[in-house]
Amino acid sequence: MSDRLSLLGDPSVRSALSAELGRTIEFHATLGSTQERARELAGHGAGAAIVVADHQTSGRGRQGRAWLAPAGTSLLASWVLRPLPADPALFALLSGVAIARAFADLGVTDARLKWPNDVQLAGRKVSGALADAAGDALVLGIGVNVHQRDLGELAAIATSLALEGADIDRLALLARVDRELARIVSAPGERRAALAEWRARASMLGREVEVRSAGGTPVRGVARELADDGALVLRTASGDQRIFAGEVSLLP
Ligand code: BTN
Numbered sequence: 001m002s003d004r005l006s007l008l009g010d011p012s013v014r015s016a017l018s019a020e021l022g023r024t025i026e027f028h029a030t031l032g033s034t035q036e037r038a039r040e041l042a043g044h045g046a047g048a049a050i051v052v053a054d055h056q057t058s059g060r061g062r063q064g065r066a067w068l069a070p071a072g073t074s075l076l077a078s079w080v081l082r083p084l085p086a087d088p089a090l091f092a093l094l095s096g097v098a099i100a101r102a103f104a105d106l107g108v109t110d111a112r113l114k115w116p117n118d119v120q121l122a123g124r125k126v127s128g129a130l131a132d133a134a135g136d137a138l139v140l141g142i143g144v145n146v147h148q149r150d151l152g153e154l155a156a157i158a159t160s161l162a163l164e165g166a167d168i169d170r171l172a173l174l175a176r177v178d179r180e181l182a183r184i185v186s187a188p189g190e191r192r193a194a195l196a197e198w199r200a201r202a203s204m205l206g207r208e209v210e211v212r213s214a215g216g217t218p219v220r221g222v223a224r225e226l227a228d229d230g231a232l233v234l235r236t237a238s239g240d241q242r243i244f245a246g247e248v249s250l251l252p
Contacts, residue, residue, distance in 0.1 A: 001147060001162075005075070005170035008052060017171075021178050023048040023079075030071070032058040035130060035141040038078035042134035049080040052174065059143065062117070062130050063214055063247065073148045073160070075170045075177070078141040080134075085185050088138045089244070090195075090230040092117055092131035095140055097194040098180035099127050100201055105176050108166045112203035115223070115232045115248050119144075120203055124159035142177065146170050199226055204248060209234070213246035220251065 007013045008027035018025045024046070031037055031053040038051045053076045059067035069076060085091040099119045100111035112120045119127035127144040145151070145160035146168055161168045184194045199205065204223045211234060212218045221236035231242040 001167055003072075003147065003169050003171070005052070005174070006054060007171060017175070021050070021175065022182075023050050023178070025049070026051045028053045030055045030057060032056065033060050033141075034076055034078040035060050035132065035139060038080050038139045038141070039132060039134045042080045042082070042137040042139055046080050046137075047082055050077055050174075050178065051080075052077045060130060060141070061128060061143075067128070067143050069143065069145065070148070074146055075142065075144040075173050077174060077177075078139055079178075079181065080137050080139055081181075081185065082137040084133070084136055084138050086188075087191075087229065088131060088133060090191070091138065091185065092129055092140060093230045094184050094191065094194045094198060095129045095131075095142060095181060096127075097197050097201070098177055098184055099129075099142065099144065100197070101180045102173055102176035103161075103166075106166070106168050106172060108161060108164070108168070111201065113198055113201045114203050115226065116230070116245070121159050121161070121164045123203070124157055126159050126161065126164070140181070144170075144173065144177075146173065195226070195228065202226065204250060208251045209248050210251055211243050211246040211248050213243070216246075219243070223248065 014025050033056050034051040034053050055071035061067040093116050096113045096119050103111050117129040118125050130141040132139045147162050148160035151158050209223045210218050210220045221234040224233045224235045231244050234241045
């Protein structure tokens with residue numbers, strides 16, 4: 001395994017990459033959560049920035065869950081995006097396309113996308129994203145399982161690039177994800193192209209699913225389409241419903 005992420009601890013490497021990407025990069029060997037740190041930076045008016053950690057002690061997942069990853073295994077990064085992208089929720093969803101494209105560039109071509117923000121390999125989750133508004137900025141946090149060889153009790157639902165046979169350098173992955181995020185945010189035409197790619201990579205469209213939203217009754221139906229604003233359109237017994245948040249699972 002060759003992995004250069006910790007080179008970001010060297011100020012000259014960090015400033016060279018910051019200049020190349022056009023964003024300030026902060027690197028922490030250990031940090032509570034890159035998302036919390038990036039929100040703090042955004043609150044202090046920081047411009048474009050990326051907070052990266054080799055290890056998080058309080059990593060946050062969506063819907064109040066924890067995001068756990070042993071040191072040295074994952075890409076854990078949060079972007080401060082300013083100005084706020086025109087449609088923050090859609091942008092968070094399209095970050096999955098940025099990750100899938102970054103994987104493809106590194107030889108992993110078969111990533112599929114699960115609404116709203118998950119990336120899957122071989123039917124299991126390899127990456128997730130979380131978006132928080134922070135004043136006039138968007139903080140987008142991405143976690144990718146890269147080098148894990150054993151996911152323990154999560155093995156039935158999660159995987160890593162290593163488990164799928166890919167030896168990926170986290171620094172190379174970071175640079176590519178950043179490039180693809182910048183591309184998607186750059187113009188409405190890029191956003192439309194990314195939306196088309198999301199649909200083409202979707203793992204659940206046309207399938208019978210159940211959607212659970214925090215505090216709501218689960219809704220069942222056929223995941224009919226992804227609307228242009230990122231809503232999932234579900235065909236239920238009582239007609240079409242547009243879903244904006246929740247967890248989707250396939251029905252047997
Ligand atoms: C999910 O639940 O699928 C979203 C996971 C997002 C995890 C990333 S890891 C980097 C950033 N910092 C955090 O605390 N969470 C996000």
